[in-house]
Amino acid sequence: MQVAKTVKCKIHSLTNIKEQILSHEYNNYQKLCQEVSACVDNNYLSDRPYSLFKTANRYSATVWGAIQSIKNKRQFDRIGEQPLYLRNDVFAVVENQTKISKHWLKLPTKRKHGGIWLPVIVPRKYEELLNLKICDSKITKKKKGWFLLLTVKKEVVIMKSYSNILAIDLGEKVMATVCGSFNNQRPQFLGRKVRGIRRHYAWLRKRLGKKKIPKVIKRLEHTEKHKVNDQLYKIARQINNLAEETNSLIVLGDLKGIRKSTKGKRFNRIVSNMPYLKLTQMITYMANWDGRQIIKVSEKGRTSHTCSKCGSKGTRPYQGMFKCPSCGYQVNADFNGAKRIAQIGLETIPSLDGVSLIAPLTLQEASHAC
Ligand SMILES: [Zn+2]
Known part of the structure; x- marks a missing residue:
């Protein structure tokens, strides 16, 4: 490649x-x-x-x-x-x-x-x-x-054999929730700042809009883009460094299907405005440069409402919290999402050409590991 x-x-x-x-x-x-x-x-x-x-x-x-x-x-x-x-x-x-x-x-x-x-x-x-x-x-x-x-x-020759899986859930509050199948890896929440930056500039633009200063607005857009890209770069770098240290195959949740299915105009606006595509491209590009493969798994109806412990359908009592009525598991919703992506990734690997885990984990193990 x-x-x-x-x-x-x-x-x-x-x-x-x-x-x-x-x-x-x-x-x-x-x-x-x-x-x-x-x-x-x-x-x-x-x-x-x-x-x-x-x-x-x-x-x-x-x-x-x-x-x-x-x-x-x-x-x-x-x-x-x-x-x-x-x-x-x-x-x-x-x-x-x-x-x-x-x-x-x-x-x-x-x-x-x-x-x-x-x-x-x-x-x-x-x-x-x-x-x-x-x-x-x-x-x-x-x-x-x-x-x-x-x-x-x-x-570059893309590596085919990995020791671990590193799952990334792209979310609204934090850009990327990262969870690996190694060493009881705790979840990492990356890019908390992005939403704040975007909100701040949206607010500034709205205020200025009434006064109609297109030049200023253009400059603001430029600064915003710069700041956001800087954050995205850092997130992508961190993810790739972690993947390198742990010899992990990166599994990314693909948001394509999820956009239309979620309800709420405001939520849709935020989701469609978040620079997920750009972040996905950066992560993929960096990984490929280092000879590492990325797999994308569809999130549609499979992650956000499914319990990562028992596989039952769970609820979200409030934004950011996941609760499973069957087994009582209660956890940060993004973390649950990332664990689900790791599990779907494990299910997907056998169907990929030549890709393998050196010490393949079972779903059960993966679930406990992360
Ligand atoms: Zn459960």
Whole structure:
């Protein structure tokens, strides 16, 4: 399986001349994107697109990049600013320690023969990624300056054999309730802050909405997204670290089925607004990068109301509490959900191609273990 990673590297200490050349290249690219976009709109981006846009000022790789940038955006009327596309065969990032920088980006430009060398900061923990296969990358222009979004790819072999199961229940109050089948692992509740952040910003927006300050609202949305993503990243990282330490197969509850079935408008709004998809993607991506598999199990009608001890149908006397009338088991509802996901995961494993637990637990054991 091939997995890709994109690393944000700051382009720094630009001399005036380099800054000018880079800006010129970037602005030219924006014009080119507008031209390509117009052709897409008029439906004549057909057999020989390259010659259509090729001028003495452009590399064919740049034209190719612009077409890639625009191709997937047909549905939009206006094309906004596009990051400068760098095809993998035309640029390079090399290590060459000087007073100015440790790493350098070689960028081909039409203004200067042979291109220019731009100092970039590759974050130390990502330096070894430079040994991997470099893929098509991008340069973006932000308020804080220029950034290289460097994409690398590697081949990973997904492990098939695991010692434990790590179940994740995605919930409303806490983003992720985590429970493992190892060492009487107590449940962990991750991402309590996310809901608070979202509520706070929803409230701020509502207040400002009356005064109609779209600029401020846009900035708030940006900050909110940043804060939430930061939390999601931490949750995903923690889950993956735990999976690595315990050699666990991650089992994720898939929320797809549950959305329509739950009642209550307010609840539906919160559930559909919570960034579950994004979190799921982050967890999956990190696990795959480390060669670990993820399985998703459907939660529909199987977790939230089923007792993890005896399998009977239970009740929720109030939000956050699960109670089983048959065996009297009373527990945090999210924890019960996570245990159910672990159990469904165990049931599912035999049907998966080649995946196995080194010391398979029985359902009974798993239930006691977590
Ligand atoms: Zn029970």
